[in-house]
Amino acid sequence: MSSTVAAPSKTAPAGGAKGQPSGDNRYKMLEATMKRHQYAADSLIEVLHTAQELFGFLEVDLLLHVAHSLRVPPSRVYGVATFYHFFSLKPKGDHTVVICMGTACYVKGASQVVAAIEALGGIKAGETTPDGRVSLMTARCIGACGIAPAVVLDGNITGKQTAGAVVDHVKGWLGNGS
């Protein structure tokens, strides 16, 4: 796993503050969260949520840092980080498209939307395009079943989607450098 995890981060600072907690504001914010939870081992999931929010994904160094701070074995931190789907040990693309594959969206044709984006980006669900532009993910219901099929484009939930409309949107991301 180390090869995938060690891939250069999109969100880590160019200056390489990695491993130098004092030089990076995000470490300070992470520290504040841990402090608020009194460095309790049972706050591990809360802390990982914050870490992922700040850093975009959970690099091994970051997991070690958390393990050290909360005084829990690195194996447990790694075990928790890999158990929950929410946590990502790999960097995400500049843009993300999350296609809901819950039951309501499935019966309304979500698999065709997935297939269309997979074909467009030349990737499978869960992967990022080689140029790092777009990550494609699937979800198990985001609670917008009333407007299925639902697709989340860079964090914005959109409903009643079609393969064509989502393809057009993602083409825009792939096409220009914004």
Added chain:
Amino acid sequence: MDLNDLLEIAEKENASAKPIRLRCCTAAGCLSQQGDAVKNALQQAVADADMSDRVEIVGVGCMGLCSAGPLVKIDPDGALFEQVQPEQCASIIASLNGGGPAEASVGSDDIPFFSKQHPIVLENSGRINPERIESYIAAGGYQALFHSLREMAPTDVVEEISKSGLRGRGGAGFPTGLKWATVAKMKAERKYIVCNADEGDPGAFMDRSVLESDPHRVLEGMAIAAYAVGATQGFVYVRGEYPLAISRLKTAIQQARRMGLLGTQIFESPFDFRVDLRIGAGAFVCGEETALLRSIEGQRGTPRPRPPFPAQSGLWGYPTLINNVETFANIAPIVSKGSEWFSAIGTEKSKGTKVFALAGKITNTGLIEVPMGTPLRTIVEEMGGGVPNGQVKAVQTGGPSGGCIPAAHLDTPVDYESLAKLGSIMGSGGMIVMDQSDNMVGVAKFFMEFCMDESCGKCVPCRAGTAQIHKILTKVTDGRATSADLENLRSLCEMVKSASLCGLGQSAPNPVLSTLRYYPDEYQACIDGGAAAEASA
């Protein structure tokens, strides 16, 4: 804070309401269809027309008919606008001033979708502003908590819930009063209350909507429960996929704390109760109670054998009461109106109402709340408006743990026992309607893939069994299966059902078994006729 203070807040809130109120849905369904732009445009239009003295725009929770959103409802005259666009807002406001009819599509709330409902859990949804505690108090909120703390002994509260006949809404239908009594009887220095808001059934969004539309109702239910069983700390475990519900809950907890409705010496009584949030991280199995408790403790969410039940030994080994969001949302009305009122609703064994999330191939998608025992046909055909340009083929209830009910059984009353008899379950309330274009083997495979992915891997029958079942189903849909495979499929399903450790594995075969039972021809056709189309969507 006492009852008079509550009443005073309510009075002030009601007095400050303007003569004309436009209720704007700001729950997730409408927000993802530009609902916030609509609300802003309405506000702007009111300001532009210089009508702020008599017109106000109120953000409310889900009104139920999410597929027609964004919804805007005018009080008191009652017009309901559907699919409102920001450009139409000026004309809506002008119409209030005699400016001719609004250029927006007008819906009706006099359709079966609304008129056949019996709102208890959802009575405030779409009516009050979920981000203002005053709005909840004006609707009578927190009076049930006051009544419990100041006028009832904890045992009276447990007794009242027991007599009401309320059963858990999280899926299994366990009698709520009995669970409370078990926790109340435990002698321990500490006890916990947990609200299960993990809502994992894909296609169900009742709990999400309740939390987004009326979060205080859930907090009040938890506080009453805490008083009844003797707990002082509560947790709400919410799915990470529900950011809006999380933010509204956070706001609600802060507001309640500030008013002294959570925290120490609530209503100037010796009762203390604190509530914290725990955010899930995307694992379906964490909806299972023992896995959920592990997850709150910061561990991998793997279930453990019961007994001991959480009521005996839960969080950090202390007695823990765990109930679903909708279960807690029923508590305040039962305490206020009495168990007899509640038990008069519903059927003999299934009391009260149930909220269902209607989705799939159905005209009106959204949330409804009906008395237990309402025929499935009433829900799907009358209220839901049936399948657009088609026929109902099946209704899926209970998600990955449930089954498909064929159209021939649409007259079945919806209650715990009747659905179980048909090989499905009530589940948490997801109802997905399927039509002739849906291939049932494909549907079974879809759910098995879900269970295979979500199996925590702790026990072999589920970890390996779901993968094997999925493999056979793939063979079937690819047209490579033989009759012997179908036999294997059946026996594998029985094995996984009986040998798995937790409810996930035990119920994972249900969608396969129920489609084998009602749609054997579709399986047979795959075998006879070669490759069947993948589940057409």
